[in-house]
Amino acid sequence: MKSLTLFSLILTVPISLIAAPDWLEWRGPTRDGQIHKGAKAWPDRLNKENLKKVWSKDLAQGYSSPIISGNRIFTVETKDKKDEIVRAFDRKTGEQLWETSWAGSMRVPFYAAKNGSWARCTPACDGETLFVGGMRDVLVALDVTNGRERWRVDYPTDEKTTRPQFGFVSSPMLGKEYVYAQVGGALRKIRKTDGKSAWKAMKDDRAMWGEAFSSPTRATIGGVDQILVQARMALAGVSPEDGSVLWSTPVKAFRGMNILTPTPIGDKIFTASYGGGTFWYDIATKGKAQSVKELWNDKVEGNMSSPVVIDGKVYLHGRDKRFHCIDPSAQKVLWSTEKKFGDYWSTISNGNRILALDSKGKLYLIEANPKEFKLIDELEVSARPTWAHLTICGEEVVIRDLEDISVYHWK
Numbered sequence: 345m346k347s348l349t350l351f352s353l354i355l356t357v358p359i360s361l362i363a364a365p366d367w368l369e370w371r372g373p374t375r376d377g378q379i380h381k382g383a384k385a386w387p388d389r390l391n392k393e394n395l396k397k398v399w400s401k402d403l404a405q406g407y408s409s410p411i412i413s414g415n416r417i418f419t420v421e422t423k424d425k426k427d428e429i430v431r432a433f434d435r436k437t438g439e440q441l442w443e444t445s446w447a448g449s450m451r452v453p454f455y456a457a458k459n460g461s462w463a464r465c466t467p468a469c470d471g472e473t474l475f476v477g478g479m480r481d482v483l484v485a486l487d488v489t490n491g492r493e494r495w496r497v498d499y500p501t502d503e504k505t506t507r508p509q510f511g512f513v514s515s516p517m518l519g520k521e522y523v524y525a526q527v528g529g530a531l532r533k534i535r536k537t538d539g540k541s542a543w544k545a546m547k548d549d550r551a552m553w554g555e556a557f558s559s560p561t562r563a564t565i566g567g568v569d570q571i572l573v574q575a576r577m578a579l580a581g582v583s584p585e586d587g588s589v590l591w592s593t594p595v596k597a598f599r600g601m602n603i604l605t606p607t608p609i610g611d612k613i614f615t616a617s618y619g620g621g622t623f624w625y626d627i628a629t630k631g632k633a634q635s636v637k638e639l640w641n642d643k644v645e646g647n648m649s650s651p652v653v654i655d656g657k658v659y660l661h662g663r664d665k666r667f668h669c670i671d672p673s674a675q676k677v678l679w680s681t682e683k684k685f686g687d688y689w690s691t692i693s694n695g696n697r698i699l700a701l702d703s704k705g706k707l708y709l710i711e712a713n714p715k716e717f718k719l720i721d722e723l724e725v726s727a728r729p730t731w732a733h734l735t736i737c738g739e740e741v742v743i744r745d746l747e748d749i750s751v752y753h754w755k
Contacts (some may be wrong), residue, residue: 399438407750422462499528508555566629590665
């Protein structure tokens with residue numbers, strides 16, 4: 345009888361929601377813009393017939409990327425230059441399920457003001473709790489079902505840390521019982537249940553240099569589990585257990601503009617900075633010790649766009665606004681587009697296909713080809729800036745522009 349009841353309950357759940365994957369944090373499940381292996385191949389065209397808008401909602405301003413958990417899509421916004429708003433929408437219909445807010449806006453330095461002073465940090469969700477980074481260096485944990493606050497830590501107030509000039513920009517990363525975040529002048533391991541820090545690493549509480557732009561990722565290198573952290577002036581591997589720095593190296597960048605997420609490839613790491621160029625590092629393991637060595641540096645500079653890796657080749661939108669294919673193992677830039685695009689791309693890959701969202705509101709479907717740039721199709725999706733990272737779950741494509749969120753089905 346219990347089996348029959350369970351079977352009946354399963355039948356009442358829409359098939360689309362049973363099969364639909366989640367997108368729980370920055371750049372997806374593995375924080376590298378990769379769709380999981382075995383996923384259905386993408387369509388070979390972008391047009392209004394096969395990319396159909398299902399719903400759209402007006403938002404307050406922000407660059408924070410939408411994330412998806414179960415039947416909910418979450419957004420973080422800055423309203424009227426005063427308040428930060430977190431909202432949950434029904435994934436299928438777009439109906440707003442709840443909203444919560446707090447006073448939390450701030451002004452970024454004048455030389456960065458053209459990009460606005462609104463929310464940038466992408467939240468993370470473990471299915472029960474939503475972890476939101478507020479611009480004034482505040483980490484807030486919310487109940488996903490109703491938006492009620494479980495806990496908050498205001499680091500400048502509670503721990504007397506220095507408020508970063510650009511705000512809380514780096515996106516938190518999920519662990520099993522902890523969440524990892526570059527906040528409060530350090531990389532922290534933060535207990536999910538109460539917000540207490542288990543450890544702090546790479547501490548730097550300077551207002552200009554202590555904050556991080558880059559979001560951390562996790563990798564196993566030389567058999568060692570570690571968090572890859574790109575601070576303003578250094579790249580490091582940090583033990584997730586005790587916060588010890590396993591290895592570290594300086595990374596040249598203008599005004600510390602190390603922004604993209606570092607990219608592990610085997611036991612090596614690729615990164616690129618504004619003013620520093622492209623870097624390729626080897627992480628050597630001897631016993632329990634690890635060391636880092638720079639293998640190659642090229643003049644192609646990164647900026648804000650994190651790359652995708654396909655068959656060992658790095659596909660990167662650079663500071664020069666061109667798209668590049670780089671073979672770091674061969675220590676060679678294979679090609680660069682003649683055309684310049686927008687200031688920023690968010691990229692996601694599936695097999696040998698790349699879907700890129702340009703900050704000027706265009707989607708590009710690209711074939712990953714080490715011999716040449718192969719644009720398959722393109723489609724304008726917004727007349728407003730589109731700086732928030734793409735979100736893709738199965739046939740769902742979620743696009744956030746500066747003042748709107750839209751969900752499409754791509755078939």
